[in-house]
Amino acid sequence: MSSVDKAQTSERGYFGEFGGQFVPEQLEGVLNTFADFYESIKDDPSFQEELQYYLRDYVGRPSPLYLAERLTKHLGGAKIYLKREDLNHTGSHKINNVLGQALLAKRMGVERVIAETGAGQHGVATATACTLMEMDCTIYMGEEDCRRQALNVFRMQLLGAKVIPVTRGTRTLKDAVDEALEDLVQSYESTYYMLGSAVGPHPYPTIVRDFQSVIGREAREQILEKEGRLPDYLMACVGGGSNAIGLFAPFYGDESVAMVGVEPGGTGEASGEHAAPISFGQPAIIHGYRCYTVLDENGATSRTHSVAAGLDYPGVGPEHSFYHASGRAQYVAASDQDALEAFQLLSKLEGISPALESAHAVAHAMKMAPSLDQDKIIVINLSGRGDKDANQVYDMLNG
Numbered sequence: 001m002s003s004v005d006k007a008q009t010s011e012r013g014y015f016g017e018f019g020g021q022f023v024p025e026q027l028e029g030v031l032n033t034f035a036d037f038y039e040s041i042k043d044d045p046s047f048q049e050e051l052q053y054y055l056r057d058y059v060g061r062p063s064p065l066y067l068a069e070r071l072t073k074h075l076g077g078a079k080i081y082l083k084r085e086d087l088n089h090t091g092s093h094k095i096n097n098v099l100g101q102a103l104l105a106k107r108m109g110v111e112r113v114i115a116e117t118g119a120g121q122h123g124v125a126t127a128t129a130c131t132l133m134e135m136d137c138t139i140y141m142g143e144e145d146c147r148r149q150a151l152n153v154f155r156m157q158l159l160g161a162k163v164i165p166v167t168r169g170t171r172t173l174k175d176a177v178d179e180a181l182e183d184l185v186q187s188y189e190s191t192y193y194m195l196g197s198a199v200g201p202h203p204y205p206t207i208v209r210d211f212q213s214v215i216g217r218e219a220r221e222q223i224l225e226k227e228g229r230l231p232d233y234l235m236a237c238v239g240g241g242s243n244a245i246g247l248f249a250p251f252y253g254d255e256s257v258a259m260v261g262v263e264p265g266g267t268g269e270a271s272g273e274h275a276a277p278i279s280f281g282q283p284a285i286i287h288g289y290r291c292y293t294v295l296d297e298n299g300a301t302s303r304t305h306s307v308a309a310g311l312d313y314p315g316v317g318p319e320h321s322f323y324h325a326s327g328r329a330q331y332v333a334a335s336d337q338d339a340l341e342a343f344q345l346l347s348k349l350e351g352i353s354p355a356l357e358s359a360h361a362v363a364h365a366m367k368m369a370p371s372l373d374q375d376k377i378i379v380i381n382l383s384g385r386g387d388k389d390a391n392q393v394y395d396m397l398n399g
């Protein structure tokens with residue numbers, strides 16, 4: 001894996017023209033110390049061994065690679081496999097990353113973790129990892145989001161985390177990020193900032209990619225064992241891009257393997273109707289790094305929309321931005337309606353309700369598979385389970 005890393009990350013955390021570290025000087029120092037520490041520990045056998053232990057005994061890895069026979073038959077084309085990240089403890093791929101970062105923080109000798117959360121999914125995952133590692137946990141969450149996601153606030157508190165409602169600005173995710181960063185600048189000697197996706201300033205995109213790459217490494221081994229060859233297509237939904245880059249990166253050098261990232265197309269292409277920066281946006285700097293972003297008419301970061309809260313973000317990981325610009329991967333958009341239909345079809349045919357996020361990837365496979373030969377193979381990353389979305393889907397179908 002380390003040769004792959006070197007090919008894809010330059011020293012300053014650039015992926016082509018994307019990524020980097022656009023932060024105040026003081027924060028730059030903190031991030032660089034942290035980047036150096038990560039480099040020194042990541043290949044340490046005792047660190048890797050400890051991580052493997054938790055991934056196996058706590059998360060339940062390896063996650064299965066499951067042949068979706070009924071879905072395949074229904075679509076009548078390519079063979080479809082599902083990488084079952086929905087079966088992980090806590091119900092999504094997010095746990096792979098937070099456990100890795102929590103172990104890292106512990107090795108740094110830090111006892112306190114902070115994080116931001118929007119809908120609450122990353123907050124719950126962070127609180128889980130902190131409980132397990134006996135670390136103090138503070139989650140910043142916009143007051144408006146706290147109100148909308150009251151149950152997730154309760155879940156974080158049950159797990160022993162302090163949830164701080166953020167009352168500035170629009171009282172949502174962006175304001176929570178700002179407040180968490182201010183905390184970090186004050187407290188970096190004792191505090192670790194846990195980021196939830198493959199976004200943000202260097203070294204986060206690299207660290208998150210590395211911890212999520214367990215998905216692609218397993219999938220590669222599993223498909224070779226089941227089919228004796230590599231797949232023709234990988235498909236994954238892209239919010240910040242962590243589950244997708246986790247699946248894609250270990251196949252980077254396999255030229256026969258096509259990669260398709262599926263962005264949330266929402267209700268249309270106008271600004272405010274989607275959260276699809278590669279499909280409908282342009283390069284700019286956001287949250288301390290350069291990537292494709294969704295901009296409004298004035299060139300400011302646009303409001304975004306997606307039926308899936310976990311995909312509702314105006315930026316995208318720098319490595320995906322690079323994969324797109326260099327042509328290594330293709331990015332498409334699936335609409336809210338496509339995702340809703342995929343959610344229902346996979347439930348009905350396979351007895352698996354995907355997260356609305358993951359349903360975007362399933363939706364694109366549903367579109368593509370029928371036109372492909374039956375000897376082609378698609379691997380879809382099923383990033384999470386849909387239990388959390390059942391209420392919302394009920395309301396949409398009956399509203």
Ligand SMILES: *Cc1c(COP(=O)(O)O)cnc(C)c1O
Pocket residue numbers: 092093094121196197198237238239240241242243244310311355357358383384385
């Ligand atoms: C958070 C989340 C996502 C989006 O995040 P990425 O970093 O793009 O993977 C996708 N699926 C599920 C189930 C999530 O919880």
